[in-house]
Amino acid sequence: MIAEQYINEGIRIRKEYIRNLKEILKLEPLILEKRKSFDKIQEQMENIVYSDLNAVRKTLDLNGRLMDMEKEIKNIQDTIRPFYENIEKLENDSDRLYLSIKEKYPNITNKEIEYEIMSRVDE
Numbered sequence: 001m002i003a004e005q006y007i008n009e010g011i012r013i014r015k016e017y018i019r020n021l022k023e024i025l026k027l028e029p030l031i032l033e034k035r036k037s038f039d040k041i042q043e044q045m046e047n048i049v050y051s052d053l054n055a056v057r058k059t060l061d062l063n064g065r066l067m068d069m070e071k072e073i074k075n076i077q078d079t080i081r082p083f084y085e086n087i088e089k090l091e092n093d094s095d096r097l098y099l100s101i102k103e104k105y106p107n108i109t110n111k112e113i114e115y116e117i118m119s120r121v122d123e
Contacts, residue, residue, distance in 0.1 A: 002101060002108070002116045009097050010117035017090045020083045027079060034072050041069050 048061045101113055 002105065002113070006097065006101050006104070007117055007120055009093070011121055013090050013094050013097065014117070014121055017087060020086045020090070024080060024083050030079065031076060034076055037072055038069060041065050041072075 045062055045065045048058055048065070051058065053061065098113070101108065
């Protein structure tokens with residue numbers, strides 16, 4: 001019912017979307033490792049707060065720990081960002097595809113579009 005070009009584009013978008021999600025899930029161990037690092041930094045910060053250091057030294061030490069945490073957060077963001085950017089692009093591609101299909105086939109329902117594409121994904 002829907003032209004092959006639209007079906008193929010839908011399949012491409014779906015496969016790329018799933019591939020990006022899988023790549024993000026592969027990063028879960030890295031994120032859990034960073035979480036432990038954050039917990040350690042938080043513990044160090046609490047120790048600094050309750051230490052006998054003077055206020056200036058506490059502030060400097062706390063700022064140092066915050067900078068460490070920011071570096072860790074930036075590392076995670078830099079690692080994951082390309083996958084999220086790809087997902088955002090795929091969402092835009094999906095929206096454009098949907099509008100193209102609705103323009104070409106104005107009487108088709110969303111269920112029919114979904115069925116046409118999903119029934120061919122694993123072929």
